[in-house]
Amino acid sequence: MYQRHQPPESPPRVVLSTIPSDAHTWNLLFLHLLLEEQGWEVTNLGACVPVDTLVTESAARPPDLIVVSTVNGHGAEEAPALARAVRAVPALVRVPLVIGGKLDTEGSVDPDAHPALTEAGFDAVLIGPNAVPRLLALLDSLSQRGHGRAYADAVR
Numbered sequence: 001m002y003q004r005h006q007p008p009e010s011p012p013r014v015v016l017s018t019i020p021s022d023a024h025t026w027n028l029l030f031l032h033l034l035l036e037e038q039g040w041e042v043t044n045l046g047a048c049v050p051v052d053t054l055v056t057e058s059a060a061r062p063p064d065l066i067v068v069s070t071v072n073g074h075g076a077e078e079a080p081a082l083a084r085a086v087r088a089v090p091a092l093v094r095v096p097l098v099i100g101g102k103l104d105t106e107g108s109v110d111p112d113a114h115p116a117l118t119e120a121g122f123d124a125v126l127i128g129p130n131a132v133p134r135l136l137a138l139l140d141s142l143s144q145r146g147h148g149r150a151y152a153d154a155v156r
């Protein structure tokens with residue numbers, strides 16, 4: 001019987017970034033490989049990403065998810081401005097935005113330790129021993145719900 005050709009569904013896409021001051025790269029490589037392994041197309045912006053670059057790259061082709069990884073201890077201070085800049089762009093208002101790594105120099109592992117991050121627009125703060133399992137669960141939920149928009153509806 002004749003079967004209509006179905007083009008393969010495009011994979012969900014994630015923009016992977018860090019904060020402007022952070023020069024560490026192995027965290028980004030780890031996440032890049034993890035995300036690819038889960039079937040995501042990854043745009044990795046590399047180390048020391050200016051906020052303008054993150055916003056411009058993301059707005060040019062809005063992704064299904066933005067992941068910010070930072071380990072130099074400045075995340076809690078710098079990332080609220082990043083989140084506000086992302087949320088100020090209409091095309092990015094509802095894109096799921098998460099952050100993880102080592103966000104301060106006190107070694108906080110409580111995801112609620114930095115309320116300013118969620119107040120500024122992050123949907124989740126993924127730190128501590130469950131950070132990677134929580135990210136994997138989030139990726140699953142996004143894939144099942146048909147990419148980011150529905151997830152944003154669910155978490156907001």
Ligand code: B12
Pocket residue numbers: 021022023024025026027030031067068069070071072073074098099100101102103104105106107126131132135
């Ligand atoms: C290698 C290294 C460097 C190298 C980086 C080389 C490179 N190309 O990346 C160099 C020498 C350049 C460097 C520089 C500095 N470093 Co350094 N560095 C390290 C070191 C030893 C290892 C980091 C690493 O590569 N780990 C391997 C990766 C795979 O693991 P990871 O980064 O921890 O990421 C894991 C998790 O955090 C998590 N994760 C990370 N992000 C995210 C995001 C999400 C969403 C999720 C779910 C999970 C997640 O997943 C990863 C896998 O488990 C750590 C100490 C340590 N043992 O962690 C210090 C460390 C990160 N560095 C530190 C510091 C202070 C600096 C400097 C400021 C030092 C200085 N005075 O110049 C500079 C910073 C420069 C800058 N502008 O950012 C501190 C940060 C302080 C803090 N957060 O409390 C650390 C923790 C050392 C310490 N104990 O003091 N560093």
